[in-house]
Every structure is written in C-alpha cells, then in structure tokens.
C-alpha cells in the first residue's frame with residue numbers, strides 16, 4: 215500500500231551520510247543479485263514507524279529524498295508493508311519493523327553485507343542466527359528476533375550483519391569499529407574503496 219509522497223525530514227541528511235559511508239567501505243554490495251544493504255531510523259519515539267532506503271537502491275553518492283520511504287506499519291502475518299514514498303520499501307522492511315517493535319531503545323538499524331564479518335563472527339563474539347533463511351521472509355525475521363536480546367550487533371547466517379544504535383551515529387560507528395577489527399583478522403587494509 216503506497217502513498218506516493220517523498221518523505222521530508224532533516225534527519226535524512228544524516229542517513230544519506232551513513233549510506234555513503236557504507237558504500238565507500240563496500241559494506242553493502244548486492245546480496246544474491248537482489249538486495250543491497252538497507253539503513254533506517256525510527257521516525258518518532260514510542261512508535262514503530264521508520265524511514266528506510268527504498269528497494270534496489272545502491273548506496274551510491276547522490277541519494278535524493280525520493281530514494282527513501284517511510285514505513286508506517288507492517289502486517290507481519292500477511293506480509294504487508296504500509297508505506298509512503300515513490301518507491302517500494304526495502305525488502306527487509308519487516309525485519310526493521312520487528313526490531314523497532316521489540317527494542318524500544320533502538321532508533322537506528324543499519325544492515326549491510328560483508329564476507330569478512332560473516333567469516334569471523336565467532337572470533338568477533340557476534341551472535342549469529344541459527345539457520346540461513348531467504349531475505350525478505352518472515353522466517354528470517356523470526357531467526358533474528360530469536361537472538362535479538364539486548365545485542366547491538368548481529369550476524370544473519372550466510373547473509374549479512376545488522377548494527378543497532380540509540381542514534382544513527384552509534385549504529386554507524388559500531389559498524390566501522392567492527393569492520394576495522396575484522397580487517398585485522400582478514401589482513402585487509404581498513405580503507406575506503408573510492409579513494
């Protein structure tokens with residue numbers, strides 16, 4: 215259900231900044247040909263609505279406001295996402311919704327893909343979902359909720375990571391911190407890719 219209106223919010227500039235960072239550190243390459251990473255922030259305290267990157271948005275430099283959609287609510291049983299924006303919401307919107315619903319302390323959710331972090335989840339002491347599930351499914355949402363507790367960083371098995379923060383800055387900086395530690399383990403230089 216889509217109301218075709220572009221979200222306007224001053225916080226979008228900060229979200230765009232973190233999208234650029236994810237792109238620069240190559241933290242959101244396409245996953246299985248379909249989904250890039252997706253980043254969101256809670257719209258309002260005490261509500262589960264949020265603003266998220268639209269479907270099939272590569273997190274490249276020039277993102278305009280119409281690359282984002284506001285998710286008002288989700289019907290988890292029917293798999294329906296109620297939004298407004300000119301694009302389809304990210305395929306992982308239900309996942310973001312479930313996390314905001316279960317964790318009132320979380321105001322930003324950044325999801326990306328990084329082989330190194332997946333490979334070293336154990337060593338980095340990051341909780342990981344028990345079983346791989348296809349992206350965009352209710353099964354995947356359930357696997358994540360199962361291990362959510364009060365964690366701030368999670369790995370979805372054979373898929374990607376989720377960073378949670380009270381603020382976008384917190385979720386973003388935590389991601390870069392963990393990526394940096396991961397680079398030590400993989401012997402990769404910690405650097406951006408477009409420099």
Ligand SMILES: [Zn+2]
Nearest residue numbers: 245249250374
């Ligand atoms: Zn993903």
